[in-house]
Amino acid sequence: MCNIVYNRNVIVVNELTTCILDDGSKEIVPSLGESFAHAVHNRILLGRKESTNYYTALLCKSNEFPSESAYFQITDGGIRDVPVNKCNVK
Numbered sequence: 001m002c003n004i005v006y007n008r009n010v011i012v013v014n015e016l017t018t019c020i021l022d023d024g025s026k027e028i029v030p031s032l033g034e035s036f037a038h039a040v041h042n043r044i045l046l047g048r049k050e051s052t053n054y055y056t057a058l059l060c061k062s063n064e065f066p067s068e069s070a071y072f073q074i075t076d077g078g079i080r081d082v083p084v085n086k087c088n089v090k
Contacts, residue, residue, distance in 0.1 A: 015030075015031045015032070016028050016029065016030060016031060017029060017031040041062070041063055042061060042062045042063075042065075043061035043062070044057050044058065044059055044060070045057075045060050046058075054071050054072070054073050054082050055071070055073065055074065056070070056072075057069065057070045057072065
């Protein structure tokens with residue numbers, strides 16, 4: 001609704017935490033709990049590509065779209081695309 005009325009997008013952030021499982025392995029889980037996590041229709045995980053100035057946006061949950069990632073960089077001119085060949089993606 002915000003996007004239609006005000007031409008703005010809204011990002012709701014659910015911080016993640018690491019859960020140590022009984023077997024000693026680690027799993028990333030929503031820190032606000034599973035009930036909040038399932039209320040979100042699209043989940044985009046933002047991160048930084050190591051040793052670069054590039055960032056990733058991974059669509060990891062969506063009812064409409066397949067999982068996909070995009071690379072971007074933050075510059076003085078704003079947020080800009082990064083060509084995939086510059087990210088050494090395999």
